[in-house]
Amino acid sequence: DILVKSDLQTSSQRLNLSASSAAVAELKPDCCIDDVIHHEVKEIGTHILVCAVSYTTQTGEKMYFRKFFKFQVLKPLDVKTKFYNAESDLSSVTDEVFLEAQIQNITTSPMFMEKVSLEPSMMYNVAELNTVDTAGESESTFGSRTYLQPMDTRQYLYCLKPKQEFAEKAGVIKGVTVIGKLDIVWKTNLGERG
Numbered sequence: 001d002i003l004v005k006s007d008l009q010t011s012s013q014r015l016n017l018s019a020s021s022a023a024v025a026e027l028k029p030d031c032c033i034d035d036v037i038h039h040e041v042k043e044i045g046t047h048i049l050v051c052a053v054s055y056t057t058q059t060g061e062k063m064y065f066r067k068f069f070k071f072q073v074l075k076p077l078d079v080k081t082k083f084y085n086a087e088s089d090l091s092s093v094t095d096e097v098f099l100e101a102q103i104q105n106i107t108t109s110p111m112f113m114e115k116v117s118l119e120p121s122m123m124y125n126v127a128e129l130n131t132v133d134t135a136g137e138s139e140s141t142f143g144s145r146t147y148l149q150p151m152d153t154r155q156y157l158y159c160l161k162p163k164q165e166f167a168e169k170a171g172v173i174k175g176v177t178v179i180g181k182l183d184i185v186w187k188t189n190l191g192e193r194g
Contacts, residue, residue, distance in 0.1 A: 002027050002055040006037055009048040015039065017049075027055075041073050076111070076194055077184065078104040086159075097124075097160045101182055104153040111194075112187040113146045118158045120180040123166045129157040148186075 001023040008015045017037040024033055041047070049069040056062055079101060086096035099118060105111050120126040131138045140146070148154060160179055186194045 001025060002033065002053070004033055004035055005052045005054075006035065007050045007052075008039060009050060010043045011045050012043065044073050044075050047071055047073055074107070076105070076107050076186070078106050079182065079184070080104075081182070095162045097179065099158045099160060099179070101156045101158070102153055103148070103156065103184065105148040105150055107188075108150050109189045110150065111148045111189075113148050113154070113184075114187055114193075115183065115185040116154075116156050117183050118160075118180050119183055120160060121178050123162060124160040124179055125163055126180065127159040127161070129159055 002025075003021075003023040004018070005021075006017045008017050017039050019035055019037060027033065047070070049071070050066060051069070052064070052066045054062070054064045081102075082100045084098040084100070086098065101116070101118075103113075103116065116130075117128065118126050130141050132141055133139075142154065188194065
């Protein structure tokens with residue numbers, strides 16, 4: 001029997017990444033066992049991919065070996081957010097909040113910015129202010145090129161308005177600390193998704 005196992009060890013946990021835990025009964029000469037693993041890395045720091053193989057020889061002897069692949073996971077983006085309350089005059093009071101998100105590519109390679117969106121909390125509706133309408137079509141303020149070069153920064157703007165049922169209740173919105181989640185999806189120059 002031949003068993004291939006892969007684990008990812010981080011500073012805080014050890015994760016089993018093996019797609020299958022079934023052993024292969026026999027491996028013929030010049031043949032191999034391939035296993036493709038997928039894992040979304042969310043932790044920054046040192047990671048170690050541990051690949052372990054255990055097998056039984058033709059003479060019945062149990063054998064085992066491991067290979068370690070150490071790599072660093074660095075922070076790819078620097079994200080800064082600022083909140084602005086909408087100005088109101090004496091004739092109108094508004095609970096609108098503007099969120100400005102500054103996203104900087106702090107890697108040494110360009111990134112393809114696939115998606116930057118704000119997922120509002122249940123109390124808000126969001127309007128994305130990063131497009132302009134030209135000839136009836138909505139176009140990104142960044143143009144058709146969605147690459148973010150190394151050390152470049154982009155600013156995204158969103159307007160959050162309380163949903164009607166919460167806006168009518170005076171004071172409910174004032175104490176809210178969670179307004180939503182910024183969802184950023186990018187690809188590296190090799191097509192790897194982040």
